[in-house]
Amino acid sequence: MNRRTAHRWLRVLRTPVGRTAAVLVSVVLVLAVIGPAPWAARADAVDTANILAGPSGRHWAGTDNLGRDIAFRVLAATRLSVGLALSATAISLLAGLLLGAAPWLLGRRLGRLVTGAVQIAIAFPSLFLALFFAVVFGVGATGAVLAIGLAGAPNFARLVQTLLAGVASRDFVAAAQIAGVGRFRILIRHLLPNIAEPLVVNVTMGAGGALLAFAGLSFLGLGVQPPAYDWGRLLYDGIGVLYLNPAAAIAPALAVLVAGLALNLLGESVAKGFGMDALVGLPAAATPSPAAPAGTAPPMADSADRGPASDVVLDVRNLTVSFPAAAGVIRPVRGVTFSIGRGEAVAVVGESGSGKSLTALAVSRLIDAAGRVDADRLHLLGTDLREPDSAVQRRLLGSSLAMVFQDPASSFNPTQRIGRQLAEISRHHHGLGRRAAFTRAVDRLRAVRITDPERRARQYPHEFSGGMRQRAMIGMGLMGSPALIVADEPTTALDVTVQRQVLDLLTAIRRSDDVALLLISHDVAVVSEVCDRVLVMYAGRIVEDLPTDRLMTGALHPYTRALAAVVPRMDSSRERPLPVIPGRPVDPADVPQGCAYAARCPLASPRCRAEDPPLQRHPSGHRVACWHARPEPAQADSVRPATSGDRS
Known part of the structure; x- marks a missing residue:
């Protein structure tokens, strides 16, 4: 137990309700352990x-x-009553974990069947399910344990599904997937530890509910049978002589009340002390993604000229990402084509919603299960990433692709030490032992300029600053021998000084090891200093592919010139408001006919609103998708001063 968890438990015990619940539960457990x-x-x-x-x-x-x-019979029945309730709770938890984790382990189609079955079971009252299973399994203690355990499983399954859905979207899970770690191993090492605390809360409350339910079944004659007895059986016997001796029914009823109340109070105290809400909802089932119809985007022209095939690290042709929606299929990425050579740094820039991050996720095979990725070619080091998941692909992604995510706070599993998370890659892919893998993790932390790496490797992520976590994330990618680093907005959450350190580190790694870099950013100034080439995206398409040195003065597309013009400069007048691009970005669910930028473009013509220009090579040397492409410096032809109505 780390210090953070210990502090939370102390915080629980400091409250009056927490202390009272802890004392009552301790008394009940001591009586159960002492036994009859x-x-x-x-x-x-x-x-x-x-x-x-x-x-x-x-x-x-x-x-x-x-x-x-x-009175002595009530004391003697404590062990059996508590033991049966805990056994039923354990069955509920185990069955709930299996059902809740099924969508993650089995995939989208089989997972939907399990989720549907859980939703149907949730619709029935737990008592009804318990009575049904009691009839199925027969009268007696064993049948009652199975009945109550299985009746509580749907609630735990819904809880686990909800919690896993939240954790599975975190960056450290995506990092583990990129590293080639299998789904079962991710579940055990990354997902379950991060949902342990809310599970403890609900298990505590569930035990109280199981105790009451078991007493109810025994009271109805479906639980413990004579000559054995539990609190429910004693209550049944006491009701028969209620008018002769009311205490015969009050004593076992009071025992059930105190034990159940103690467990529920403890659960509520833990929930408040840990800052959790024990009430959870059931996530909607994933919708199957229909096949994307062909011909939704004009064919792309040839990619940028490359050298020999062996020098191409990443080759992407006509990449499309689509998601199902109520109104039809949404395609936030439409026919993207580009390639990256060894040692080359390529930036992808554009406004929010332009498809930058989805392109990077598609390359990394991290698109959500509901999404569909189509491409004429999607090769990493010559390996086709469109093929079904295999050990070869996982090994390739784990050793040759490094992913640096936008939020360093979510890039690591908060329940594991940094060194252990880095070492997992070497243990999984390189066959290193625990000590050798940890030694390499320390070496990689040193390589990314983290001071005192031996001590830092034994710390938890919350003990790192934002810049250190980002550098450690880069170090995780260097545990293998990456040929490509995909950095998705790696400096957004960092201050200016740390941004420069992270960018300098990426540049140094690229140059020293001849590593290709795909940098996703909305900051034109950042990519101008780091990258060799820039891909400008708008409405899911690449509208211009140009060298970085032409970005500010030689851009051909009005949108690229507008992006360059809105960058603040040291000599910008403080008396004038900052310029903005007029209008709003295109909604991926409602892409207009023709050029998507036409509604915001000062050069738009009727042809622009009718025909979508293909991405093709311009006489100036680079590729552009515009009917009015012309070399002009970044100026205010595509921007205007900001007003209160601007949202872009």
Whole structure:
């Protein structure tokens, strides 16, 4: 248990409700552990002279129809009552974990079937399910445990599905997928540890519910059978003599009430102390993605000229990413074509929603299961990434592709030490032992300029600053021998000084190891200093592919010139408002006919609104998709001063 978790538990115990619940639960558990032995003789002693006697100094809760002491029988029944409730809770948790993790392990289609079955089961009251399973499994303690356990499984399954869906979208899970780690290993090492705390809360409350449910089944005669007895069975016997000795029913009922209340109070205290909400909803099932019809985007022209095929690290031709929606199929990436050579740094720039990050995710095979990726070619080091998932692909992605995500705070698993997370790649792909893999992790942290790497490798992510986490993320990519680094907005969450350090580090790695770099950014100034070539994206398409040195003065597309013109400069007048690109970006669900930029372009003509220009080579040397492509410096022909109505 790390210090953070220990502090949370101390915070739980400091509250009055938490202390009260902890004391009550401790008393119940101690009585259960001690078991019936200390009270067995008094509990089973038959005294025909004191049959159905009322409460007295000798018999605090009176006696039953055989003269046995009811108070001692309640104490003796603690172990069986608590043990059966915990057993049923364990079955609910285990079955819930299996059903909840099924969509992650089995994939979209089979996962949808499991999710549908869980939704149907959730629609029925738990008591109804428990009675149904009790009839199926038969009368007795074993049947009741299975009945209550399986009746509680759908609730746990829904909880697990919801929690896993939230954690699975985190960057450290994507990093593990890129590293080629299998789904089961990701589930065990990355997903389940991050949902352990809310599971503890719900298991505690579930145990209280199971205790009450088990007492109910025994009271109905479907649970524990004579001569064995639990609190529910004692309550059943006490109800029969309620008018002769009310304490015979009150004593076991009070035991059920105190134990159930203690478990529920403890669960609520833990939920508040950990800052969680124990009430969760069921995520909607993933919608199957229909096949994308052909002919949705004009064919792209030839890619930038490359050298020999062996020098091409990434080759992408006519890449399309589509998602199903109520109104039809949405294609946020439409026919993207480009390639990257060894040691080359290529930037992808554009406004939010232009398809930059989705292009990077498609290359990294990280598109959500509901999405569909189509391409005429999608090759990394000559390997076709369109083929079904295989060990060869996972090994290639794990050793040859490094991914640097936008948010360094979510790039690492918060439940594991940094060194262990880096070492996982070498243990999984390179066959190194635990110590050798950790030694390499320390070396990679040193390579990315983290001071005292031996100590840092044993720390948790929350003990790192944002810049250190980003550098450690780069170090994770260097655990293999990457040929391509994909950096998706790697400096957005960092201050200016740390941004420069991260960019300098990426540049140094690229030059020293001849590594290709694909940098996703919206900051034209950043890419101008780091990259050799720029891909400008708008509405899911590449509208211009040009060398970086032409970005500010030799751009051909009006959109590229507008992006360059809105970059603040040191000599910009402070008296004038910053310029903006007029209008709003195109909604991927409603891409207009013709050129998507026409509504915002000052050069637009009727042809622009009717025909979408192909990406083709211009006489100036680089590729551009515009009917009015012409070399002009970045100026205010495509921008205007900001006003209160601007949203772009």
